[in-house]
Amino acid sequence: MSSGTTSLTRRERRAQERFAARERGAWAPRWFWPGFSAPATIYLLVFFAFPFYVVMAVTFGSVDPILRQPVPAWNPATWSPAILTFTMSNIVHSDGLYYAAFINTFFFVGIATFLCLLIGYPFAYFLARRAGRFRALFLVAFFAPFWISYMLRMLAWISLLQDEGYVNKALEKLGVIAHPYPWLSGKPVTLILGLVYGYVPFMILPLFATLDRIPASQLEAGRDLGASPARTFRRVTLPQSRQAILAGFVICGLPMFGDYFTQQLLASTPKTRMIGNAIKDSLDVPIFVQRGAALILVLLVILVPAIMYYLWSTNRAASEITA
Amino acid sequence: MAIDPKHPYRGTAMDRRAFLLRAAAAGIALPSMAAILAACGSGAQETVATGSATTSGGSATNPYGTGGIGGAPYPLARIDAPVTWTVQADNPVIDSGMAPEKNATLQVMRWPFYIDPGLLKAFEQKYECTIVQTQFSDMDKGIAKINSGQGDFDIMIGMSLQYLGRSIAAKLIRPINHDYVPNLKANVYGSFQSPFYDVGAQFSLPYAVWSTGIFWRNDKLDIDPANMSNPYDVFFDHPPKDKTHLLANAQDVLAMPMFRDGVTDVNAADAAAITKAKEDVASIAQMVGNISYDHDDYTDVPEGKAYLHQTWSGNASDAVVFLANKSDADNLSYYWPGSDGHPGNVDNDTIVLLTSGKTPVLAHLLANWLLENGNALANFTNMTGYQQPVHSFTPRSMVDSGIVPAHLATVIVSEEDFAKGSRELELTPDLDTLWQSAFQELQSGV
Numbered sequence: 001m002s003s004g005t006t007s008l009t010r011r012e013r014r015a016q017e018r019f020a021a022r023e024r025g026a027w028a029p030r031w032f033w034p035g036f037s038a039p040a041t042i043y044l045l046v047f048f049a050f051p052f053y054v055v056m057a058v059t060f061g062s063v064d065p066i067l068r069q070p071v072p073a074w075n076p077a078t079w080s081p082a083i084l085t086f087t088m089s090n091i092v093h094s095d096g097l098y099y100a101a102f103i104n105t106f107f108f109v110g111i112a113t114f115l116c117l118l119i120g121y122p123f124a125y126f127l128a129r130r131a132g133r134f135r136a137l138f139l140v141a142f143f144a145p146f147w148i149s150y151m152l153r154m155l156a157w158i159s160l161l162q163d164e165g166y167v168n169k170a171l172e173k174l175g176v177i178a179h180p181y182p183w184l185s186g187k188p189v190t191l192i193l194g195l196v197y198g199y200v201p202f203m204i205l206p207l208f209a210t211l212d213r214i215p216a217s218q219l220e221a222g223r224d225l226g227a228s229p230a231r232t233f234r235r236v237t238l239p240q241s242r243q244a245i246l247a248g249f250v251i252c253g254l255p256m257f258g259d260y261f262t263q264q265l266l267a268s269t270p271k272t273r274m275i276g277n278a279i280k281d282s283l284d285v286p287i288f289v290q291r292g293a294a295l296i297l298v299l300l301v302i303l304v305p306a307i308m309y310y311l312w313s314t315n316r317a318a319s320e321i322t323a
Numbered sequence: 324m325a326i327d328p329k330h331p332y333r334g335t336a337m338d339r340r341a342f343l344l345r346a347a348a349a350g351i352a353l354p355s356m357a358a359i360l361a362a363c364g365s366g367a368q369e370t371v372a373t374g375s376a377t378t379s380g381g382s383a384t385n386p387y388g389t390g391g392i393g394g395a396p397y398p399l400a401r402i403d404a405p406v407t408w409t410v411q412a413d414n415p416v417i418d419s420g421m422a423p424e425k426n427a428t429l430q431v432m433r434w435p436f437y438i439d440p441g442l443l444k445a446f447e448q449k450y451e452c453t454i455v456q457t458q459f460s461d462m463d464k465g466i467a468k469i470n471s472g473q474g475d476f477d478i479m480i481g482m483s484l485q486y487l488g489r490s491i492a493a494k495l496i497r498p499i500n501h502d503y504v505p506n507l508k509a510n511v512y513g514s515f516q517s518p519f520y521d522v523g524a525q526f527s528l529p530y531a532v533w534s535t536g537i538f539w540r541n542d543k544l545d546i547d548p549a550n551m552s553n554p555y556d557v558f559f560d561h562p563p564k565d566k567t568h569l570l571a572n573a574q575d576v577l578a579m580p581m582f583r584d585g586v587t588d589v590n591a592a593d594a595a596a597i598t599k600a601k602e603d604v605a606s607i608a609q610m611v612g613n614i615s616y617d618h619d620d621y622t623d624v625p626e627g628k629a630y631l632h633q634t635w636s637g638n639a640s641d642a643v644v645f646l647a648n649k650s651d652a653d654n655l656s657y658y659w660p661g662s663d664g665h666p667g668n669v670d671n672d673t674i675v676l677l678t679s680g681k682t683p684v685l686a687h688l689l690a691n692w693l694l695e696n697g698n699a700l701a702n703f704t705n706m707t708g709y710q711q712p713v714h715s716f717t718p719r720s721m722v723d724s725g726i727v728p729a730h731l732a733t734v735i736v737s738e739e740d741f742a743k744g745s746r747e748l749e750l751t752p753d754l755d756t757l758w759q760s761a762f763q764e765l766q767s768g769v
Contacts, residue, residue, distance in 0.1 A: 096769070097767045268615045285763075
């Protein structure tokens with residue numbers, strides 16, 4: 001088949017493309033701007049896609065008979081599903097090795113994320129609307145502790161929460177407790193507070209970014225039309241921050257699913273074990289590394305619907321705006 | 324700002340909504356990636372050559388060594404079945420009389436906080452070399468690093484006995500020329516001159532020794548395990564609620580109830596014994612409410628996170644360092660049941676020279692350096708808290724020199740203790756799986 005385009009020489013085609021680009025107002029060839037994403041694409045391929053394949057190869061691989069370490073099966077044709085089947089079976093049965101860890105994780109992450117919202121939303125609202133010229137000061141004051149590493153902050157909490165720590169001393173002085181409360185003895189409340197403390201900034205940032213951009217004129221219009229401040233918030237502010245809340249849930253909540261460090265430091269006991277701990281414990285035992293890899297795969301699969309819903313919701317909101 | 328309607332990529336300009344969307348996606352990708360990379364660290368090694376090995380082991384025809392018991396491709400050492408490892412033709416002992424490599428870089432692998440940096444500095448100055456240290460957080464990761472072939476590692480400090488046989492079989496370890504290590508004969512306990520796990524000390528030198536015992540806060544517990552007819556009963560009869568911790572590895576945790584039952588060779592435990600031990604530990608967990616399995620005994624007990632902790636003696640001696648008020652050392656007590664004839668573990672790890680190294684003479688000399696009496700003492704007091712099996716270490720000498728408080732002299736292991744205690748040794752793959760599975764069930768609370 002021949003056409004006007006295919007009968008052109010390569011030089012003519014390039015000239016035609018350049019002309020079309022000039023017509024569009026573009027000053028660079030088509031590949032130029034997409035080329036900017038090349039480093040990130042390569043980064044993701046090297047550090048995400050390939051390691052992900054390694055995890056699959058380990059899950060479906062074997063164990064070295066001498067060193068007793070996992071040997072990845074690079075060829076999918078040789079993959080054995082035994083470990084994944086074992087892992088799945090131990091997740092879905094109530095007496096399984098990982099059942100409690102999954103239930104615990106959803107429970108703790110759910111509560112902690114909701115608390116992050118309860119704490120983060122008013123603070124972000126205050127920063128965006130009421131902090132005035134002290135906004136930067138409040139921002140710095142709030143985020144200053146987070147310049148210190150996560151591990152050090154959690155270690156500081158150990159000092160604060162131990163029997164003779166300031167928290168127990170203060171509560172005893174206030175008459176709330178008669179004896180030191182064993183905060184660090186595997187209490188779910190300590191774990192949840194640790195998660196909230198560790199991740200609440202990730203909730204505040206998207207909320208602040210959104211609330212800060214809601215035009216004051218819209219709020220004034222609501223009040224001019226007779227709405228109370230509460231009604232204005234409900235009808236104007238809240239709907240416009242819905243996507244930010246969703247983003248906060250995703251950014252703040254999903255990393256908690258892989259967290260093992262908080263539990264290990266603040267509430268290390270089987271009763272508070274999370275998926276991250278089950279993964280780490282498995283990776284620590286050479287013959288069980290395959291189980292750890294299988295848990296990683298399962299966790300990823302579980303998280304996919306959450307991110308899909310988020311993407312779908314965001315795209316729908318975007319199309320509603322542009323419609 | 325007005326958007327140019329002619330701009331070809333106007334639809335892809337990142338607005339606030341898109342930023343939130345992509346930031347959220349990154350939020351998902353990053354933690355998952357961390358977990359994935361962690362898994363990769365343990366998994367990306369190749370199968371070692373198994374040669375003509377069979378799982379019969381222990382026979383004279385085993386290519387890796389003679390003696391021991393079977394059940395693995397290489398012989399498994401036992402106290403009553405010592406193993407003599409075969410020095411392979413393609414992995415010979417280095418010649419005697421060679422000069423140390425000049426201006427060389429010596430690559431050292433070690434556990435965290437497991438060697439005094441001052442000792443290494445002094446070694447560098449003496450032998451005009453540079454030492455590069457690589458840390459490993461558990462033996463599996465350490466072995467994986469060596470086996471990856473991506474580093475010229477010369478020496479590993481702290482190889483567990485459970486990993487020694489497999490590492491020799493995989494030709495990761497270089498045989499030792501004792502001419503370079505005179506301190507072995509001069510300073511080290513006699514029982515380590517030719518230990519059962521490596522007859523003739525051909526591939527290993529002893530590094531740290533420890534007992535596995537009971538560590539408690541004597542100001543919080545009104546019972547002294549040392550005075551109990553069965554000291555292990557303290558975990559069953561008097562475990563403080565929410566304040567009882569056990570170590571975080573299968574062999575130590577499950578051996579404890581076996582010792583309580585009078586079993587002395589826990590390495591030979593069968594499936595029924597392992598199940599019973601698991602149920603016994605589960606009963607402790609039931610009693611104390613929130614049991615913890617961890618290796619943080621050296622901070623948990625001083626800080627009051629635990630009042631009763633199964634402990635390695637080296638961690639108990641380290642705990643004094645972590646006390647806010649040094650006089651509170653009076654509140655810490657440690658007891659090894661083996662000292663009074665009860666079953667109990669006393670163990671050691673090793674220094675091994677690695678075939679991947681490029682400076683074998685310096686590696687020999689560093690091993691010798693660490694077995695020097697004065698250096699061993701500096702290593703103990705400045706950094707590790709784990710003693711080495713050298714003659715200068717006795718409970719008496721440690722107390723007299725003020726290094727260890729008198730009431731904690733029990734943390735020092737003496738040569739005689741090795742005649743009293745059991746050893747934690749490498750298990751057959753099948754048995755190892757049983758132990759690890761039982762412990763994983765305990766960790767999971769099922």
